[in-house]
Amino acid sequence: xxxxxxxxxxxxxxxxxxxxxxxxxxxxxxxxxxxxxxxxxxxxxxxxxxxxxxxxxxxxxxxxxxxxxxxxxxxxxxxxxxxxxxxxxxxxxxxxxxxxxxxxxxxxxx
Amino acid sequence: xxxxxxxxxxxxxxxxxxxxxxxxxxxxxxxxxxxxxxxxxxxxxxxxxxxxxxxxxxxxxxxxxxxxxxxxxxxxxxxxxxxxxxxxxxxxxxxxxxxxxxxxxxxxxxxx
Numbered sequence: 001x002x003x004x005x006x007x008x009x010x011x012x013x014x015x016x017x018x019x020x021x022x023x024x025x026x027x028x029x030x031x032x033x034x035x036x037x038x039x040x041x042x043x044x045x046x047x048x049x050x051x052x053x054x055x056x057x058x059x060x061x062x063x064x065x066x067x068x069x070x071x072x073x074x075x076x077x078x079x080x081x082x083x084x085x086x087x088x089x090x091x092x093x094x095x096x097x098x099x100x101x102x103x104x105x106x107x108x109x110x
Numbered sequence: 111x112x113x114x115x116x117x118x119x120x121x122x123x124x125x126x127x128x129x130x131x132x133x134x135x136x137x138x139x140x141x142x143x144x145x146x147x148x149x150x151x152x153x154x155x156x157x158x159x160x161x162x163x164x165x166x167x168x169x170x171x172x173x174x175x176x177x178x179x180x181x182x183x184x185x186x187x188x189x190x191x192x193x194x195x196x197x198x199x200x201x202x203x204x205x206x207x208x209x210x211x212x213x214x215x216x217x218x219x220x221x222x
Contacts, residue, residue: 002152002154002169029207029208030207030208032210032211034211040215041200041213041214041215041216042153042200042211042213043213044210044211044212047208047209047210049208055210087152087153089153089211091207091208097141097143097155097158097160097166097168098143098155098202098204098211099155099168099169100145100152100153100154100155101152102150102151102152103152103153
């Protein structure tokens, strides 16, 4: 089942902060975050695993609330290069597939 | 390393024609995936292969078949293309659970 993302779209001015949320009705064991620029393939940002392990870029921060089955991606001091569509992907415990949410469109303007 | 490669990059088909989309990875990954992307729908999983020799259906498998030819290659076949299959198709791979997925550049398919 596809995870839910919010907001659907957000517009920021350079330097502003944003939070993108991802939630699932199923138990989460890992959450993936990717960014996609128009006409390009998605690019890895971060993975959060049950138990607290994180893998990803130093400048990106995210949280994973296992009990609430939610994850949030924090974008601080936004830059023009942050523009794109952000996807969260979720994995269950014992099957090896990643299901993605519908995406959040982020636009950073000068 | 080339990463994940896909062929072709663009394709136009007529309704009822068949074709195979090719995907290969050179990272010795165990798992491979096919997604389709439509405006506002995000990335929807068509089929995946957790390891060589296994394939499983994803969210939207109807109208597609797959073959995991070997550890490197995972192909997607449209037996009788329909306009509803017009989309951008991405192949992805990763080592396994909890590992980064790497995406290919995509195939833009139009079915007339």
